[in-house]
Amino acid sequence: MELNVFEKGAPRQNLAISAYQQLKHDIIRGLYAPEQKLLMSRLKEQYGASTGPLREALSQLVADRLVVAISQRGYRVAPMSLAELNDIYDARAQLEGLILRLAIERGDDDWEAMVLATAHRLAKVTDVSTPDELLDIWDQRHKAFHTAIASGCNSPHLLQMRDTLFNQVERYRHLWLQETVMSPQALELKRQEHAALVEVILARDTAQADSLMRDHLMTPVPIITRVLEARGIR
Amino acid sequence: MELNVFEKGAPRQNLAISAYQQLKHDIIRGLYAPEQKLLMSRLKEQYGASTGPLREALSQLVADRLVVAISQRGYRVAPMSLAELNDIYDARAQLEGLILRLAIERGDDDWEAMVLATAHRLAKVTDVSTPDELLDIWDQRHKAFHTAIASGCNSPHLLQMRDTLFNQVERYRHLWLQETVMSPQALELKRQEHAALVEVILARDTAQADSLMRDHLMTPVPIITRVLEARGIR
């Protein structure tokens, strides 16, 4: 009998797909510098795939705006800039605000329950052991919390756009996570922000929720700005 | 000296790129039915490219959500449904509303000038000769008008999301354009809607503009619904 590693319905792994996932991961984590050339020969040995699948993976990363392609001149990691940082975070705050207002308008009881549940899981994350594990689990539950809130808007296409934008944000956001080592104080502050968010959301206070969400999303920008400037990126 | 056909910065033509553009065009124009299988062998002779470039083109169409890929089972044209129609148009109305509010808030004098200019070009489109040409030119200037309005928001990323969503809308929108043969009356009605939009936009009347824009964008939905139902799509 064959051993079936994959979930039912999940697409079986291609070289193109796995190369795409790994490359994306590595670019977001800053393994390759912005504007660095992505040499086929290097990628081939790095990801164990040949030109065909790799070009396919790179095409998708171009669509994600994490890579730029110049015909006959290969692929490069997309540049980073303060202008892009500001625009991405602004666009994200605007979009997330829109989605939140819709969610408050459209969300049902299941949605409220989901928001409460994910908020609770996030608040309880202080218990775990090592700092590395803490950061991983906190980030994962933090994403789940915000995704739960957004899901209330009930629009697959708006949520898809939110995802796409998040992919682009994540490269900048990673700089923030590296910088902020998640002190107990910072964690407690975030916990309070989230609690406040939950409260106004469940009270269906659109204006207040919108405002809190914006502030919550924009806080990393000054820190990331500092990091980028320190690296000579303007 | 080399002859340079292309704009500065515009990517030079690849087989992958031209195959992508043609395929996208053909899918939007309904040349391939929803869920129709896209056979490599057929695509190869149709677009004069071999598997490599074609897979690359198809990858990008998957990112555009115009094509779906199933591992080891090839590519299919993305399905269409009433649910998707409604969600796409809703998401678009919401996003366009958001962008319009920001444009009214942020747009400068150049923006106002551009809105007026493109509105004028659109209003003057009745003069041209054949009906086919009329539809082409009207559609082109109509897009330019709405793009000019949106550009005021001053956010490349929001405009990029708008573009992406518009690609997905266009397959449905094409059904509407085919159905509405652009009678002089319909054209006159649209002209009035656009004039009203320009007026409230320049008056910076956010609420009114938002409301007019929503109505303007949502009008095709009932007609497209009828067409889809007539084709047995629900």
Added chain:
DNA sequence: AGAGGAATATATTTATACAGAATTTCAACA
């Protein structure tokens, strides 16, 4: 005889290796 299911055959996707075209590099020279 007809339905169900294994076994075979065909078709299709996926990956690789190679050939041709374009670009970049780098040294020689004005």
Added chain:
DNA sequence: TGTTGAAATTCTGTATAAATATATTCCTCT
């Protein structure tokens, strides 16, 4: 210093081979 022109590198596309899925045939059992 700047330019020119080969050599090397790299990108782009095709042909081919391997893996996988789909269709067909044929056999068995009720």
